[in-house]
Amino acid sequence: MQYQQQKTLPRVAYFCMEYGLHPQLPIYAGGLGILAGDYLKAARDMGLPVVGIGILWAQDYTEQYIGADGRPYDVFPTYDYSFLQDTGVTVTVNVRGEEVVCRIKKVDQYGNAPLYLLDTNYPGSRHGWITSKLYGGSNQDRVAQEIVLGIGGVRALRALGIEVDIYHFNEGHAVFAGLELVREKMAQGLSFQEAWRAARRQIVFTTHTPVPAGNEIHDHGLLQYMGAYNGLTYEQMKMIGGDPFGMTVAGLRLSCIANGVSRIHGEVARRMWKEVSNSAPIISVTNGVHDRTWQDPAIWDAYQKGQSLWPAHQAAKQRLIDFIRQRTGTPLNPSALLVGFARRAAPYKRSDLIFRNTSLIEPLLLNGKLQLVFSGKAHPADEHGKNIIADLVKMDRRFGDAVVFLENYNMEVAKYLVQGCDVWLNNPRRPLEASGTSGMKAAMNGVLNLSVVDGWVAEGPQHGISGWLLDHVIEKNAAHWDQDAEDLKALYHILVNEVIPTYYEDKDRWGRMMRASIEMSREKFSAHRMIREYYEQLYSKGGRDPERRTFIHITSEGMDVFQSVLPEAAH
Incomplete structure (x- = not known):
């Protein structure tokens, strides 16, 4: 196989509804946004021609606290984003027959590739409701946000x-961008089918x-009205998304x-999705996380030098214990095994699985052999999710200093947890955990995963x-087995x-x-590896043409890009 050096890479616009870049910019709800933020940071590290497109949410997704009754309640603070760069550029979209003016802010101060955020919530705007709250409001709100x-x-x-x-659509919320690309090409004189093929x-x-619930559908009447x-x-919309319209x-x-x-x-x-006609082929690119955001520098330094990891780990564990005591008053024991679980509150993640046989788990908690720390949020309108959190709070109150629930899960809490726990617990029902990146973050810190085999863990x-x-x-x-019962055993x-x-008897093995x-996680589950695979398998011509493929090689001196050319005989 011959290689020709290629000087340029495809220029990529990455569309996502949420981005988790920094606690100072709370425009994310969970894993999707954290992934998008890590993607932009890796793109910046590698000098790749990538920009992000998103929305500037005026309010936090939710700050979620625990009331005296043990149930979570929501607070929606409004933030002052005057520190963001105003590009001075505006665009308009049509929502419910009205022209909506969107201001554009630029974010590039968190070690990320440029992110451009659209904003309708500014003084004098009658349409601030559109970008007020991430994943909040009615179906009309959601469609307006997606427009x-x-x-x-x-x-x-x-x-x-x-x-x-x-154009990379990270999840279905972004697909109306495809309608705009089709419209642009039809305005240039192409037929609908020609424009669709060209946009694709x-x-x-x-x-x-x-x-x-993560694969949104909309009524056509609503889409037309909005x-x-x-x-x-x-008919054209039905050909693209079906009826009802599936994002x-x-x-x-x-x-x-x-x-x-x-x-x-x-x-x-x-x-x-095998029954979807005219579908793109679906390949796999496993998610990754941004190491410099999530990995404790002291752990990485000790690893590189071949030194014992234990002092750096214990220092991170003590930081977590101090943080927990500051937040909750609970004094955890730095010498006792500490197991962490932090996720969005969803039934399939089974956050309560470890408590389902209290006769077995209770002695371990009461004799000080085991400590459990939980954190997570539920969607503000998800009562089932809030019940899950309330049940964890009951365990916190039942087992005293052995179980802790950390309220208001966010990037700050997550960083303490993935660096400071001894073990990371992951027990979703298979195959519903598509990837799961918190365990990757923990693994990069030497926090050992205790997990079912699903998503990235496989x-x-x-x-x-x-x-x-x-x-x-x-x-x-x-053919038949009870996941809950078998996994619990x-x-x-x-x-x-x-x-x-x-943990207690063989620290050398630990x-x-x-x-x-x-070693397993640092490169294999990094956002840098993920974005290289995006370029090789999706973005490059080779991602769509088996005769050509782009390879990206990262060295200490920068990035080399090569395009493979198959010999004539192979055509």
Whole structure:
């Protein structure tokens, strides 16, 4: 195979509803936003031609605290974003027959590739409701927000003079950008089908979850009323998204290639969407995390120097314990095993699984062998999710200093947890955890995963070497087995017979496992690896043309880009 050096890379515009870059800019709800923030940071590190497109949310998704009754309640502070750079550029979109003016702010101060945020919530605007609250309000609010993100986002790129080769829709919220690209090409004289084909060559799409609630659908009457048709007809919109209009279906039909966010999720997504005609092929690009954001520098320094990881780990653990005591008053023991669990409050994540046999877990908690720390948020309108949190708070109050629930989960809390816990617990129902990046962050800090095999875990930790896997001890019938019952037995078995004895009786082995965890995760589950694969498999011509493929090689001196050219005989 011959290689020709290529001097330029495709210019990418990355569309996402939320971005988690820094606690100072709370325009994220959870994992999707943190992933998007890590993506932009990795793009900046690597000098890649990437810009982000998003929305400047006036209010926090939610600050969620625990009331005296043990139930979570929500606070929605409004933030002063005057510290952000105003580009002075505006664009308009049509919502419910009215012209909505969107201001554009620029964010690049968090070590990230440029992020442009559209804002309708400013003095004198009658449409501040649109960008008021992330994932808040009615279906009309949601469609209006998606019009601003998608249609407004493309128009913002034009107004800013930013040239784009590839439009990456990170989740279905962004797909109205594809309608704007189709509209632009039809305005140039192409037929609808020609415009659709031309737009598809520039669009890639990432689907993030097999959970139905994460794959949004809209009534066509609502879309037409809100202005989302953007000049297209009902028949044209139906061809793109079906009836009702599926945002994931539209993403698959508007893109030339799509991806799931782990190997398992790619397989699940292909089965899940196999009946969608005219769909883009779905490959797998496993998520990754930004190491410099999430990895403790002292842990990385000790790892690189071949030194014991234990002093750096204990220092991080003490920082977490101090943080917990400051927040809750609970004095944890730095010498006792500390297991962490922090997730969005969703039933399939099974945050309460470890408590389902209290006769077994209670002695471990009361004799000081085990400490548990939990954190998480529920959507403000999700009463089921709030019940999950309330149940964890009950365990906190029942077991005193052995169980802690940290309220108002956010980037700051997450960083303390993934650096300071001893073990990271992950037990979702398979195959609903599409990827799961918190365990990657923990692994990079030598925090050992105790997990089911789902999402990224199927590609990473090895049982007894760099973590522990529940599936390793489950004897399951291939056709029928009770996940909850079998996983609970496996969790207790591994915790009692492997994790606890190793922690208290074999610190040398624990240290070797920590080192193996860091070695396993540092590159394989980094955002830098993720974005290289995006360029190689989705963005480059090779992602869409098997005869050509772009390879990115990162060295200490920068980035080399090569394009492979197959010999003539292979054509």
